[in-house]
Amino acid sequence: MPTVRVQEAPFDAGAETAALSAGRTDVGGIASFIGLCRADDGLQALVLEHYPGMTERALEGIADQAMRRWPLTGCTVIHRYGRILPGQPIVLVLAASRHRTAALEACAFLIDWLKTGAPFWKSEEFADGTTRWVEAKAADDAAAAKWG
Structure with missing residues (x-):
């Protein structure tokens, strides 16, 4: 059963990794991705909004799909919302x-699908006081499409 959380607070990647393998002897590897807010073009903050309930269900569906496609012993998806500053984590x-290939492929699948299938609305705040909504990117759609 995957672990999925949508939360405002930062997460502890080390604690989450330890929890995924605690007491297990069948885990041969854990692949990870941590997405951080970067300060492109004077970005002061990224603000993520979501609909509680709907967002969790969408993330659970993506995680369940990964569990069906690869022989995973588990997976964790944590996505933050709210005002996130450059350098702070957004997603884990x-x-x-049991084997690295399945873990690595499933991790790539999960983040590719989260970029396009997770219902978050993002706006950017800039140093000059302006804001703008983040548009979908064709590159993200292409990355998700490669998984079929």
Whole structure:
């Protein structure tokens, strides 16, 4: 059963990784991805909004799909919302499996699908006081499409 959380508070990647393998001897590897807010073009903050309930269900569906496609022993998806400053973590994806290939592929699948299938609305705040909504990117759609 995957672990999925949508939260405002930062997460502890080390604690989440330890929890995924605690007491398990069948885990051969854990692949991870941590997405951080970067300060492109004077960005002061990224603000993520979501609909509680709907967002969690969408993330659970993506995580369940990964669990069906690869022989995972578990996976964790944590996505933050609210005002996030440059350098702060936004998303954590962990995929555990007996073998590295399944863990690595599932991790890549999860983050590619989260970029396009997770219902978050993002706006950017800039140093000059302006804000703008973040548009979908064709590159993100292409990355998700490669998984079929």
